[in-house]
Amino acid sequence: MNPSVELQAWLLLSAALFSTGLFGVLTRKSAIGLLIAIELMVNAVNINFVAFGFARGDHTGQVIALFGIALTVAEVAVGLALAIQMSRNFRSLEIDQAQELNG
Amino acid sequence: MTELLPLPLVILGAPVLAFCLVALTPLRKNGLLAAQVVILLSTLSLIAACVAFFDQLGNPDLRESWTMRWMPMGGAQAEIGWLIDGTSAPMLVVVGLVALCVQVYSVGYLNHEPPHAIGRYFAWQALFVFSMQSLVLAPNLLQLFMGWELVGLCSYLLIGFWWRKPEAAKASVKAFWVTKTADGGLLLGLIVLFSLSGSFGWETGTLSTTELNLITILLLIGVMGKSAQMPLHIWLPDAMQGPTPVSALLHAATMVAAGIFLIVRAWPLFEAAPFTLDVMLWVGAITAFLGACFALVQDDIKKMLAFSTCSQLGYMLAALGAGGMAAGYFHLTTHAFFKALLFLGAGSIIHAMGTNSMKAMGGLFWSMPLTFLLFTVGSLALAGIFPFAGFYSKDMVLESLHHSHNTIPLGLLLAGVALTATYVGRSLFLVFAGRCRTPDAHPHEGPISMLAPMVVLAALTVGAGFMLFEPFYELLGQDASFHWTALGTGGLILSIGAIGFAYYTYRKGPITVFRPISELILSAPLDRAYETAWNRILLVGARGVAWVDRYIIDGAINAIGWVCTLMADRARKLQTGRADHYIGALVGGAVAIILYTVIAYSMWGGAQ
Numbered sequence: 001m002n003p004s005v006e007l008q009a010w011l012l013l014s015a016a017l018f019s020t021g022l023f024g025v026l027t028r029k030s031a032i033g034l035l036i037a038i039e040l041m042v043n044a045v046n047i048n049f050v051a052f053g054f055a056r057g058d059h060t061g062q063v064i065a066l067f068g069i070a071l072t073v074a075e076v077a078v079g080l081a082l083a084i085q086m087s088r089n090f091r092s093l094e095i096d097q098a099q100e101l102n103g
Numbered sequence: 104m105t106e107l108l109p110l111p112l113v114i115l116g117a118p119v120l121a122f123c124l125v126a127l128t129p130l131r132k133n134g135l136l137a138a139q140v141v142i143l144l145s146t147l148s149l150i151a152a153c154v155a156f157f158d159q160l161g162n163p164d165l166r167e168s169w170t171m172r173w174m175p176m177g178g179a180q181a182e183i184g185w186l187i188d189g190t191s192a193p194m195l196v197v198v199g200l201v202a203l204c205v206q207v208y209s210v211g212y213l214n215h216e217p218p219h220a221i222g223r224y225f226a227w228q229a230l231f232v233f234s235m236q237s238l239v240l241a242p243n244l245l246q247l248f249m250g251w252e253l254v255g256l257c258s259y260l261l262i263g264f265w266w267r268k269p270e271a272a273k274a275s276v277k278a279f280w281v282t283k284t285a286d287g288g289l290l291l292g293l294i295v296l297f298s299l300s301g302s303f304g305w306e307t308g309t310l311s312t313t314e315l316n317l318i319t320i321l322l323l324i325g326v327m328g329k330s331a332q333m334p335l336h337i338w339l340p341d342a343m344q345g346p347t348p349v350s351a352l353l354h355a356a357t358m359v360a361a362g363i364f365l366i367v368r369a370w371p372l373f374e375a376a377p378f379t380l381d382v383m384l385w386v387g388a389i390t391a392f393l394g395a396c397f398a399l400v401q402d403d404i405k406k407m408l409a410f411s412t413c414s415q416l417g418y419m420l421a422a423l424g425a426g427g428m429a430a431g432y433f434h435l436t437t438h439a440f441f442k443a444l445l446f447l448g449a450g451s452i453i454h455a456m457g458t459n460s461m462k463a464m465g466g467l468f469w470s471m472p473l474t475f476l477l478f479t480v481g482s483l484a485l486a487g488i489f490p491f492a493g494f495y496s497k498d499m500v501l502e503s504l505h506h507s508h509n510t511i512p513l514g515l516l517l518a519g520v521a522l523t524a525t526y527v528g529r530s531l532f533l534v535f536a537g538r539c540r541t542p543d544a545h546p547h548e549g550p551i552s553m554l555a556p557m558v559v560l561a562a563l564t565v566g567a568g569f570m571l572f573e574p575f576y577e578l579l580g581q582d583a584s585f586h587w588t589a590l591g592t593g594g595l596i597l598s599i600g601a602i603g604f605a606y607y608t609y610r611k612g613p614i615t616v617f618r619p620i621s622e623l624i625l626s627a628p629l630d631r632a633y634e635t636a637w638n639r640i641l642l643v644g645a646r647g648v649a650w651v652d653r654y655i656i657d658g659a660i661n662a663i664g665w666v667c668t669l670m671a672d673r674a675r676k677l678q679t680g681r682a683d684h685y686i687g688a689l690v691g692g693a694v695a696i697i698l699y700t701v702i703a704y705s706m707w708g709g710a711q
Binding site: 025 | 679680681686
């Protein structure tokens with residue numbers, strides 16, 4: 001197959017994944033749901049990295065994608081910790097319940 | 104000793120050490136110990152001053168100076184340091200000696216005060232000695248000005264020593280205000296001097312006569328405030344609210360003479376300013392005459408001495424104005440001794456009687472013979488009776504006016520001589536002659552700590568005239584030997600006659616013709632005029648300024664604050680505290696930026 005056509009296919013997949021994640025972020029009320037949606041968006045970015053790296057013919061994209069995955073792990077740890085604290089303090093995981101910091 | 108440790112460091116360092124020890128440590132709560140520390144270190148300072156003075160006597164051309172850079176000002180440098188020469192050396196000894204006498208005297212005078220008050224008093228005494236000596240040692244007018252302001256502060260603090268008494272608190276504030284107002288002139292003079300000549304020194308340099316007249320007139324305003332010359336003398340009689348030893352040291356012998364010293368110090372500037380010299384001559388002569396008039400009608404012994412001090416400072420200023428720099432300076436020196444003696448004597452009398460009014464005294468000759476003797480020595484010196492010190496210096500003052508052919512000022516001064524002898528005689532007869540007019544009083548001599556300093560000052564009052572006369576002129580680089588002249592003899596006869604006249608009025612009762620004049624003087628018209636001017640002009644102006652400050656300036660600031668608060672109140676509504684709103688705003692913002700970039704690129708960037 002033509003490499004540029006293949007790259008386009010990967011990018012389309014990535015865009016679809018990112019949009020799904022974005023939709024989730026905007027519509028979910030549950031903190032866990034938000035985390036999953038953010039995860040989708042991060043992975044869409046990772047796919048982009050790998051795809052561009054493949055198109056360039058070197059390993060840079062793959063290396064950055066690996067860093068991205070490691071970063072995501074840390075982010076998930078923090079996010080889950082936040083979710084636990086939230087359920088303790090508000091007895092709920094609905095994010096619109098937490099609005100103490102309003103002006 | 105000079106090699107190991109420079110003398111000025113001892114002269115200035117000892118009182119600073121005393122001040123720090125007393126003011127900063129618990130020593131101040133133990134009054135007597137604090138007094139001993141201060142007196143010990145003042146003695147050290149005096150010894151160093153005497154060594155410097157005798158070095159100077161041995162070699163009148165000696166000029167021991169040291170300066171260091173203090174701060175850069177434009178192109179020029181402001182310097183601090185010290186300067187011992189023929190001008191500053193005698194003043195060092197006068198200040199050190201009178202200060203020591205007064206401090207010893209204060210131990211006896213203030214022995215009924217609580218210990219912490221005595222500690223406070225001696226801390227300020229030490230600070231005063233430092234300030235005055237740094238004024239005297241100053242190598243330029245800027246440092247002199249700093250000492251000048253410090254002695255003003257000490258004066259304020261010491262007048263207000265009994266600050267619980269409302270009159271004393273008011274008097275200290277009044278003294279501060281009047282002298283500070285005058286200091287405005289002095290400061291302005293320094294600024295003009297610096298901007299025109301680029302230094303704070305007293306060399307005339309390339310200054311023109313007009314410039315010198317301007318500078319010295321401004322300096323003279325400060326001098327008139329500090330040295331209590333008409334019409335800025337009003338603070339000095341009120342300053343008598345302070346303890347009597349303070350009056351002796353600050354308001355008779357040294358601090359008020361600082362103004363005269365400034366002129367002597369900056370003599371090259373003043374000498375070359377003929378207009379200022381004329382002003383000095385007239386201000387001095389008028390003050391000498393009117394001060395003596397005012398002194399004549401006072402019943403308060405301290406106020407009489409205060410007006411007498413105004414009058415004598417007027418003699419000094421008049422002598423300087425007539426070009427007799429050495430005469431004015433010599434009169435300063437002898438006056439410091441005999442007026443300090445008189446004040447200490449008055450302090451003893453007040454201490455014994457518990458009142459200031461001479462009308463309530465009388466017959467003290469029998470109960471206080473030694474004080475009588477010492478007070479009489481001081482009085483005769485003040486009246487200018489031979490052979491006391493006052494005779495010599497007053498004669499030199501009169502001679503200097505005679506030489507410069509200023510007939511009217513000379514007449515005023517001669518009238519002042521007669522008036523001086525009259526009020527001196529009046530006070531002597533009122534206080535010591537006859538019978539005590541307070542029936543239940545039991546006056547007695549003070550303790551030895553009060554008598555000894557008076558004996559020292561009396562010895563100087565007797566001896567300073569003929570012993571110090573020639574060395575003093577030599578130090579100032581002028582030749583002089585004393586001659587009897589018609590003027591001197593005339594002045595002496597005038598004084599003796601005036602004392603006789605005082606005795607006559609004492610026996611016969613006051614002369615009624617002069618009563619309206621004395622009532623006019625006692626009603627203090629000048630003070631009331633100042634008060635009116637203060638209320639009518641200054642306070643009204645101040646209220647106007649206060650209104651502008653409160654409603655225009657503060658109003659603008661408040662309006663800005665009010666608008667900010669209002670806007671912030673609206674803006675805080677944006678902060679909902681809900682994470683989903685923030686995410687929405689984040690995404691919306693990102694989309695907007697991307698859309699803008701894409702559109703902008705497709706419209707302008709893509710066209711190449």
